[in-house]
Amino acid sequence: MKFRSLLHRVILSHSFMLALAALIMTVALNLFLHQVFISLHAATLGKQAEALALFLADEDTTSQKRLKISASLEDLYSEEYGRYFYAVLDDKGQPVLSSLSNGKPIFNSLNAYTKGSLETSAGAVDVEGVNVPIERGGQIYTIQLGENLSHRDVFFDDVMKVFSVVIFWVVIPLILIVLGFDLLIFREALAPLRDASREAEEISERNLAGRISRQRMPAEVVPLVDAANRAFERLETAYRAQQTFSSDAAHELRTPLAVLRIQIENLTDTSQRAKLLPSVDHMAHMIEQLLHLAEVETLSVAADDVADLRDVALSVVALLAPLAIDRHREIELQGAEKSIFVHGRRELLFRALRNLVENALRYAPERSAVIIRLAQDGTVSVLDTGPGIPDDHREQIFNRFWRHDRNKSGSSGLGLAIVKRIADLHDAKIEIADNLPHGTIASLHLKPIEQSSAS
């Protein structure tokens, strides 16, 4: 059988065991009680039989001795009363005296304690009783004394019934109490496992250092926890190795690239120089972006990180406006009259906005302006009047190395992937919309912070 939970399994098997124990206990107690009852009954009736013997009077008629019971006892043994019956048998087992009107013996068996069934004027009755031998005038007689146990005056079996009910009312609550404790004990014992699940749940690529704590853990589960933690350890190592590989590789490329660049700069042939430098710079840009991407993969934003969007935008403009002028384009900043505090890390938001603006500048036509628009609700939008982005490309543009036009120079294909990652770190939504009559509006919706709490 399959069980959904450990708790179910324990409760179920425990209930079964307890029920079995209760059953065995009841049966055993009943048997024991019955035994006690029989011996008590035998002793009582034995005494009564002996008493009866005292009332047997010898009636000497002719040669045969006759036994007769005292008249004072006749009511007690009458068929009308129906509780006690007696018979006196001679040594051949023939009844010489009987309280029954038909004069038959009470029991067919001569065992010391026995049972029998009688026909009386009041109907058939079941009796239990004793055979007691006595000696009278050299003759051995057997006194049979039976009692109808279902008679209303007999309280022995009532005791049995009461006892069974008592057992029921004691055992059942006891079982329930034990099961209740089971439940409590198990809940308590399983609490560390629930905590462990929570801890494991929190381990992600953003929180690689998390582990399951061994504290309070039941000793039986500790090996599993240790094994799981070792597995997490191996995963973390592998993840970090993979992560540092791209960053290491990019770093390693930088020195040879620096050599190449300075060699080109030192060329005397200026036309060659003008041709080669942009290629080297493009390569350098790609490496730079690769490193940025690798870096943002490892960063996180704390809940209390605050950045001024205006400040971020001004820095981006300061960096890119001169380059834009060189390329006969403009950058305009709107909505930057006062500070806009948002939840975020300044250097990351700077990178994201820089990439968005660089991207817009790449597609903006000559003599046009790329507009950075800030809103008090924490939204920063970059507007260009380029060709726009078709609807079916709007998802792909955030993929690594995706480029609409692979021949377009200057693009690493990583800029928007970095933007996406940074947006994710800030739980910010990126929105790509059409700029009318043509062009693109890329918006980043950041969480604004009340100025009072930010200052």
Added chain:
Amino acid sequence: MRILLVEDNEELAMELRKSLVSLGHLTSWASTIEEARKELASTQFEAAILDLGLPDGDGYELVREVRAAKSDLPLLILTARSTVQDRVTGLKSGADDYLTKPFAMEELVARLDVIVRRLNPPSEIILSLNNVQFNATHRQLLVDSRTVSLPVREMDLLESLLRRKGRVVPKEAIEERLFEEGRELGSNAIEVYVHRLRKHLAECGAQIEIHTIRGVGYCLKEQE
């Protein structure tokens, strides 16, 4: 000037030295921290260019040693490391500037000039761009070597822009420079002066251009 170049990549070091020498700088090359220590002990340098990843240690070691010896030798770090954390560490270590590989020679020289000049301010500040030369010490403007006279505010404005030529000068910075604090300004006061300055510059044949960065400020560039 005399420059110490600490770089373990021989090819890069040779090319760099060639460029620096061609610009008139005496350049000594050290490929390890140990060699650099010897050079520093025996020669008086005016600046040092340091690579971070060296065979016998980290370039920061050298930065700390130099600063511990109470030397204000201008130090420019040249590195392949570029994370935010690296930059912060680099500037906190006591280095004067931080440049990532690969770099343009022009930028290296410009930054070197800045950190050296910070230590020995020249007696006369000459700001120049294309055919325009402005002597900030004597407040004299030359266009094609001819003296040009400008009203005070326009002159101040030009100086602000020339001091940060090629870079974005925020409007607020110009306001602070041109007007005393607390003065009530018309919303387009700066625009008016920029407009006037542009006219003056055009009249005297200055080959420089003031670009408007809307919402931010201005940027002075060579005319194309």
